[in-house]
Amino acid sequence: MKTYTYHKSQELFKKAADIIPCGIYGHFSPAPLIPVTDYPFYVEKAEGSRFWDIDGNEFIDYMCAYGPMVLGYNNPTVDAAADAQRKKANCASGPAEVMVELAQEMVDTIPIADWAFFAKNGADMTTFSLMIARAHTGRDKIIRLKGGYHGTAPWSQSPDHHGITFNDAKDIIVGEWNNYEALEKYVHANKGKIAGIISTPYHHPTFADSEYPDEGYWQKVENLCKNEGILLIIDDVRAGFRMDMGGSNEFFGFKPDLIAFCKAIGNGYPISSLVGTKDVLSAASNVFHTGSYWFSAEPMAAALATIREMKKTNSVQKMFDIGTKLNSGLIDLAKDHGYTMKITGHPSMASYRLVDDPSLVLHQKWCGEATKRGAYFTSHHNWFVSAAHTNEDIELTLKIADEAFKAIKNNTK
């Protein structure tokens, strides 16, 4: 099987690194792509479940733009809705009618939602959710959980990171995932001071396995919040619309006060949303929060089309099925080669790890070998599948994975 090279990506990155901080910053940084020389950096085009890099290499994409791509790149239904709206109006001197249509669709789709607010990125919404919690309760403190990612706003980062101060973290208490007793202790030790608890619906940190909540965990947290007057905020930016169209809390059977969505709701068009219950509508209305492009109508039309298309085609089930097929194939292949593949999290966005080497080096080699043969796997982050991934994609992926296993076996001999 032919392996890829990335001369153009490398050359372009050299230029970029002189004129753009980090060359490529943030979650697209090449740094966690290991071995880095096995990975492309720049995309030329994308279609369905695949993308092509600027060196002309074709990949079956298991990162799906790190989550936004749920219906496939260039989905014709979504693109047609976006195009039609853009031709009418996109960024104008007032919102378009589609904003209200989209809000109604969100309210009709998500059981806890009595209202919806729109912005661009997940962090716009997680930060807004904290402001609402503080406005609603008149309290300052927020509990977030270690390893939970809520964007890059100073409150969501550790104070030892560059550009973050101890003041930024002053009112943030950091708890632990799945540790209800610790959470309860923090709440009781700060009685009447906690405005909100923010968490992802299940734990999906980088460089670690994903973890579902223990049986009854969320129900206990929900009760604790109700009893103590704390708002329960779910950051569904990554998992939203991948586990349940009503929000991932429905999958786990609990009711938060606020849910932040982003990635999947626009199938790649820039839009995020916060939805909430009627009890917090007044606080949400009192907090001033806006942005230059938050009323752009094109992404709203795309989001409306995405949600309708996902419901119509039962995308959540499709992604579950395709992810499950991929997972069972990889587990069997690993076993055939004498390795153990641990897969955690929801099949539409699972985390993968070869447990045979705790340093991750073996897993990194395998992901790199697969990537340079055309299945874009990363070793540091959960993967994503889309409703556009086909059985043929999975079959080819498993062939590539098989070759990658052979390659790492030869490398370590």
Add this chain to the structure above:
Amino acid sequence: MAYQIIKAGINLYAILKNLEELIGLDSKCQELIKGKTLSVQFLVKNGPKAWLSFKNGQCLVGQGRLKSASIKLWFTSPEHLNKMFDGKANPIPLKGFTKLGFLKNEFTQITKILEYYLKPEEVEKPSKEYIKINTQFTLTVAAFALPEIARYDKKANITASHTRNGKIQLQVLPDGPSVYIVIKDGELVANKGVTENPDAIMEMSNFETANAFLNGKSNPFKAIASGEVMIKGQIPMLDNLSLILDKVNQYVS
């Protein structure tokens, strides 16, 4: 106060640590310690303690107290020690008055040679050999500075406490110098050499790459993206190490 303690720790534990290799690498240094058998104890009130031992043409540098050192030097504070390293103060000798001539003469010359190898910006057209030595010494300073910064710098202390237990290997390929850091419960310990089964690895492809990378003369993102500096394993450990490493220049004169 933390600044002075960290700087004193780096001076004693990281900068002086290079004397162990310098003596073997530089013929003038070998000449200066030829036939000398003596040891120097550095004692800093409310600060670090370290010793140097010269014997059989070799030098050893250690942390803590050495039994019956030939020369004992007392410093009233970490700041006092740091001023001495900057050439602006003298130590208070407690023992070994008859051997102080060694400190004023041979030892001063040795530290000047060490300084020469640690300051590439002051060397016009450095030779390949100079680059090799500077790389090795810079790597040692960085590695042995880490525990001091992690212990006393408020932010670095948080970083260290967030770092999983394990070992990080930093290595210049193909057979250049290596150091490794052992992390346990937020405490860092630096070591020279190669360790078995490291949890995270940073490999610099050759001396030139390593020298530019360690001295901040190359674009680190280019170096990593091109694979000239290869990172692998538990990358969050390297990310955290990098947060602490970024602070070294704040403390090294």
